[in-house]
Amino acid sequence: MNTAQLLNGVALGSLLMVLSSGLAMIYGLRGVANFAHGALYMSGAYIAYSVSDRVSFWAALVVVPLALAVLGVVLELVFFRPLQHRSHIELGLITFGLALMAERIVVLIWGERTLRVTPPEFLQGTASFLGVDYPAYRLAIIVIALLIAAALVLWLRYTDVGLHIRASSQDIETAAIMGIDVDRVSLIVVAVGAALAGLAGALAAPYIALDPGMGNAYLITILIVVVVGGIGSIGGAMVAGMGLGIIQTVATVWSPSFAVIVPYLALTVVLLWRPTGLAGKRVS
Amino acid sequence: MNKRRLVAAVSVAALASTMAACGSASSNSGGDDGGDDAPIKIALIPPTSGALAQFGTDATQAWKTAVRLANEAGGVDGREVELIVKETDTDPATTLRAAREAVTQDGAQFIGAVMTSPENAALNAQLESLNAMSFNALGKDDALVGEQCSPYAVHVVQTSSMDINALAESISEMPGEKWAIQAVDYSTGHSAAETFKAAAEEAGKEIVLEQYAPLDTTDFGSYISKLKNSDADAVFAVEYGADGIAFVQQADQFNLDQQLDTVLGFNMVSEPLFETLGDTIVGYYNNVGYDVNADNELNKEFVEAYTEDHGSAPYYVPADNFLAAETLFAGIEEAGSTDPAEVSEALRGLTFDSIVGEVTVREDDMQVLRDSYLGKVAKGDGGLEFEIVANASADVTTPEADPACQL
Numbered sequence: 032m033n034t035a036q037l038l039n040g041v042a043l044g045s046l047l048m049v050l051s052s053g054l055a056m057i058y059g060l061r062g063v064a065n066f067a068h069g070a071l072y073m074s075g076a077y078i079a080y081s082v083s084d085r086v087s088f089w090a091a092l093v094v095v096p097l098a099l100a101v102l103g104v105v106l107e108l109v110f111f112r113p114l115q116h117r118s119h120i121e122l123g124l125i126t127f128g129l130a131l132m133a134e135r136i137v138v139l140i141w142g143e144r145t146l147r148v149t150p151p152e153f154l155q156g157t158a159s160f161l162g163v164d165y166p167a168y169r170l171a172i173i174v175i176a177l178l179i180a181a182a183l184v185l186w187l188r189y190t191d192v193g194l195h196i197r198a199s200s201q202d203i204e205t206a207a208i209m210g211i212d213v214d215r216v217s218l219i220v221v222a223v224g225a226a227l228a229g230l231a232g233a234l235a236a237p238y239i240a241l242d243p244g245m246g247n248a249y250l251i252t253i254l255i256v257v258v259v260g261g262i263g264s265i266g267g268a269m270v271a272g273m274g275l276g277i278i279q280t281v282a283t284v285w286s287p288s289f290a291v292i293v294p295y296l297a298l299t300v301v302l303l304w305r306p307t308g309l310a311g312k313r314v315s
Numbered sequence: 316m317n318k319r320r321l322v323a324a325v326s327v328a329a330l331a332s333t334m335a336a337c338g339s340a341s342s343n344s345g346g347d348d349g350g351d352d353a354p355i356k357i358a359l360i361p362p363t364s365g366a367l368a369q370f371g372t373d374a375t376q377a378w379k380t381a382v383r384l385a386n387e388a389g390g391v392d393g394r395e396v397e398l399i400v401k402e403t404d405t406d407p408a409t410t411l412r413a414a415r416e417a418v419t420q421d422g423a424q425f426i427g428a429v430m431t432s433p434e435n436a437a438l439n440a441q442l443e444s445l446n447a448m449s450f451n452a453l454g455k456d457d458a459l460v461g462e463q464c465s466p467y468a469v470h471v472v473q474t475s476s477m478d479i480n481a482l483a484e485s486i487s488e489m490p491g492e493k494w495a496i497q498a499v500d501y502s503t504g505h506s507a508a509e510t511f512k513a514a515a516e517e518a519g520k521e522i523v524l525e526q527y528a529p530l531d532t533t534d535f536g537s538y539i540s541k542l543k544n545s546d547a548d549a550v551f552a553v554e555y556g557a558d559g560i561a562f563v564q565q566a567d568q569f570n571l572d573q574q575l576d577t578v579l580g581f582n583m584v585s586e587p588l589f590e591t592l593g594d595t596i597v598g599y600y601n602n603v604g605y606d607v608n609a610d611n612e613l614n615k616e617f618v619e620a621y622t623e624d625h626g627s628a629p630y631y632v633p634a635d636n637f638l639a640a641e642t643l644f645a646g647i648e649e650a651g652s653t654d655p656a657e658v659s660e661a662l663r664g665l666t667f668d669s670i671v672g673e674v675t676v677r678e679d680d681m682q683v684l685r686d687s688y689l690g691k692v693a694k695g696d697g698g699l700e701f702e703i704v705a706n707a708s709a710d711v712t713t714p715e716a717d718p719a720c721q722l
Contacts, residue, residue, distance in 0.1 A: 033544065039536035143368040145557040147564055147591050157570045166568040169536070239533045240561040244365060248533055283537040287528055288500065
């Protein structure tokens with residue numbers, strides 16, 4: 032087990048961490064299993080491709096979260112809010128349908144071919160880190176993801192909005208009674224969740240080749256991460272995301288065909304041991 | 316009472332025989348000559364989703380060009396050719412369903428553009444009962460001309476063995492003594508690795524690492540780290556489509572090329588990927604099944620027609636599918652009929668002129684005997700292109716017909 036493989040795990044884990052924290056927020060507050068989360072990730076990656084093609088990769092890192100936040104607002108206002116009193120399964124199915132549509136729209140705009148995004152000049156090639164020659168871009172992903180995670184945790188813990196979000200995630204009805212503008216909080220949560228998914232996509236673009244199936248590849252994994260981390264707990268999702276990324280990569284080194292089962296195995300084990308997930312506080 | 320029962324019995328009998336006649340009529344139209352002027356119906360079942368979708372589109376386009384040229388020249392054996400385009404997701408069950416639909420409902424007698432070896436294997440087993448012929452221009456697994464062969468399945472593309480043997484001829488021409496194998500984890504990946512290992516060891520090379528990644532792997536980090544830690548100075552890579560792109564891109568990010576003298580791709584680096592992969596792949600070797608610059612009349616006509624129809628020059632996928640069409644048409648002309656049984660008989664041992672020169676359909680296993688090449692990616696005037704480094708003819712590359720093939 033060497034440093035490079037460990038770093039591979041941390042890089043994958045970082046991506047899963049950013050991706051799943053967005054989903055955890057949406058799932059925690061709105062109770063919606065957002066099956067369109069993979070599609071949001073994919074859209075972020077494709078938009079990043081177009082923006083970095085025309086402007087620069089850094090511009091993409093700014094434009095994508097904003098664009099996806101707008102998509103998140105649409106998602107909340109058009110689908111989640113009007114249907115919030117319906118069963119969660121119905122909402123889940125709607126997001127699933129949206130995901131299917133998004134995949135076809137992406138193919139219409141960008142085609143079926145696999146696309147490639149080159150990272151900015153100074154992040155190409157390898158850098159020496161902990162005695163190992165490791166791709167500079169993956170190191171950058173790790174750093175950026177950890178910064179985002181820290182920012183997210185600080186925001187939730189130390190701001191008023193963060194307080195409202197945490198309160199609403201715990202018990203939305205009581206929070207409303209206490210005077211929190213639940214609608215506004217939901218809007219912020221879905222927008223931020225979508226922006227995080229898009230940002231993960233933009234970060235992943237130079238790391239992984241872009242193809243219309245890329246959202247599906249990760250969707251199940253991040254749903255598992257959120258459940259394992261504990262429904263309603265964003266910190267739990269982050270830890271689970273990082274952990275699963277490392278475990279899966281290590282498993283790939285040992286046996287690639289077995290590594291594919293790892294997330295499902297983790298899900299089974301955790302649900303049998305702690306049904307609310309690692310950090311879950313309530314059973315929804 | 317008796318009269319009523321009689322009337323009832325007669326009506327039931329009439330109804331039953333009418334339905335039986337309808338049923339058998341529709342299955343018959345899939346079977347024999349539906350009349351002298353009936354069009355020749357060819358069903359295409361390409362993948363339309365996933366990593367191989369682009370190849371599916373290109374295969375279909377080649378058939379369309381072939382059919383256009385044939386129809387403009389007055390048809391094949393005097394008949395018009397019609398294409399029925401179905402779709403699949405490369406799951407053999409889906410492809411079989413599409414094939415059955417094409418034969419029983421659309422009246423197709425010939426099938427093309429089926430992509431992967433597992434799909435072709437599943438289809439071959441059903442061809443005789445469907446009374447349809449399949450022209451495989453994409454699935455390279457050796458077993459397709461071995462135990463999975465069928466007199467109704469013509470193997471137009473080179474088998475993995477033929478490709479590897481062509482590479483084996485020239486392994487000594489590529490620098491590198493310690494080879495690592497990175498292959499995709501399904502039939503073609505494994506059989507290619509097997510053959511390569513045998514050939515490399517015979518040429519005195521050492522295999523230091525062998526690893527297989529599941530299809531649709533997006534993160535090759537772990538595999539590349541292992542490659543870097545191994546002693547390898549050359550890599551034989553068998554990764555297709557999006558997997559291949561991800562692998563090349565990530566290998567570049569890990570600076571894997573630095574420690575390697577040779578990267579040999581097996582059906583990994585091809586013309587449509589040149590733009591996406593960019594200069595990273597200059598110097599990469601790859602087997603080349605089709606030489607777009609081949610200097611014969613039929614090829615020049617094909618390249619011109621295809622470029623006119625579709626905006627870009629053809630590469631091996633459309634070329635092999637065009638060759639499949641040429642093979643089918645040659646068989647129909649030779650048989651003077653479109654009955655699959657007669658066309659199959661006519662094709663066995665048939666030699667004809669094609670875009671890749673003179674080829675023969677081997678009568679023992681329905682393999683089309685044709686040349687194979689080794690190419691190196693070089694920077695040309697219009698971008699990247701293949702420089703043909705070596706050429707191996709069919710009698711050198713093609714193994715003896717597999718006795719497991721019982722036609």
